[in-house]
Amino acid sequence: MSTPKVESEQHGELNCWRITSDTAELLVAQQGAQVLSYQRIGEPPLLWLSEQAIFKQGKSVRAGVPVCWPWFGHLTRNPQAVQKMYHGVEASAHGLVRGRDWQLLGIDNKGDVVRVDFTLPDTLGDLPGWPHTVELKLSIVMAEQLSITLTSYNLDNAPVTISQALHSYFAVSDVRQVQVQGVDGLGYIETLANWELRSQKGDLDFAGETDRIYLQSPDQLNIVDPAWNRRIRLASSGSRSAVIWNPWIERAAELPDMADDGWQCMLCIETANVWDDVVTLAPGATHSLSVSIGSESL
Template sequence: MATFQVVTEQHGELSCWRISSDHAELLIAQQGAQILSYQRLGEPPLLWLSDQAIFRQGKSVRAGVPVCWPWFGNLQRNPTAVQAMYRGEQAPAHGLARTRDWQLLGIEEAGEGLRIELQLPEAQGQLPGWPHKVELKLVVQLGNDLGLTLTSRNTGSTPVTISQALHSYLAVSDVRQARVEGVEGLGYIETLADWEQRQQQGALTFTGETDRIYLGTPNTLSIVDPQWNRRINLTSSGSRSAVIWNPWTDRARELPDMADDGWQRMLCIETANVWDDVVTLQPGASHSLGFRVGCEVI
């Protein structure tokens, strides 16, 4: 039986819950249902929290796992069907869900771990400029590994098309020494070179700013981190696309919520439904996007 403790904390303008179990500790913000940090006891963190993170209402925190929904990235770069869902004027990057307050439905024991369930009530027709009715829930499973499942169920009477991502910031000792395995041979969109379509040769290593959309991804991608003697395994479900991002030196200096050298200690592998992998929900239909992250010694 799992034992756990829940403490309510205030970080800047944001209300958060710190949840500790027998195996790990999790910090989650009510705004965006955003996981801010996750760490197994006695080990380096698995998720990265920026030293200069800004905890402000209406702004996603540079950390953990922001929930990007009902679109990912710049809305104008999304397929027409996703763009057509939005009726507002200024479309914020990465959608609307990550800056709204979610409701904590409950925390319960589940085997050797915990199950935490949250929902976004506003997604049922009250999101500004997005007048569709979707039941949106996030289930977090906290144990030896961390699991997230984002489920969208169309409760309206017309189809709804979304793009989305669980935008995980993973912690590494030094991204210049790390590599990503599982992408070998995949096609990808090189967003830094006029969105050219290219093919990955070998494992992915990092020598500069990286912002790529990988297509037809396998279920598991891995970060090999020789300095920390570990392999982080990210196993996804409900997804055929992933975004891999690191801002490197120049871009990091432009980000007010990241230290100039913060890019060295993080790498984003974002479990996604983007590009040709967007989701159309017929009335009554649902879709779940999820991942599980854990690590092993190498």
């Protein structure tokens, strides 16, 4: 077993690190502490990187696992407790940390296990319009599977309420041929139909634009991909909600950083704390949101 190799790379305007072990390869950007791609050696990618991704400072890359924090989606769609935390004028979608450079604390390995740790000093009172003091860290562990953990530690003397997500883009052979298992019987918010509350019947298939918030989601969801003879396993903790998204044809054509047919080979399942699952941190409290990504043959 050889020591994993760490290489610094520049992708457009972004500083990145490529980490290669005997079994897997990982690409991580300093901006947003964002995992850009991940795959097991000799296999199709597990995380999707858009062919037309834009690597520009201040812009989240359409790839991998962007970090959405301290709110998810449009702020106005969040509970009042989350909205009240922000005192700015304009609120960007998906929070304030995706387009900022995080501080790399270290890249360490023990055998074939690699750990990458980041922190974002800006959250200690320096995020524009968000005057709170929360220590924010992201840990990435590459071993038999990829594990990502986002930890918030409230250093304020008052409670802080956040919504958040690990906005994971998964690579699939053809989204029209895959299914998501683990959602049968769950209630979900259908954002494309006036945010109606509906109930899932059976596994989730894809036949059009999809943008749903699943409530009381289980600790494990699976993406079954027969064409690649693969099941992607997502194991989450610190989360009771999941967002499942695919832009389909018309929406993808509007996105400058996605090919017109890019929707076919990606699927987002976002490990989240949203809707009735937002997190209120008492002074001195900590919360960790985690997802582990692995795969197996069908």
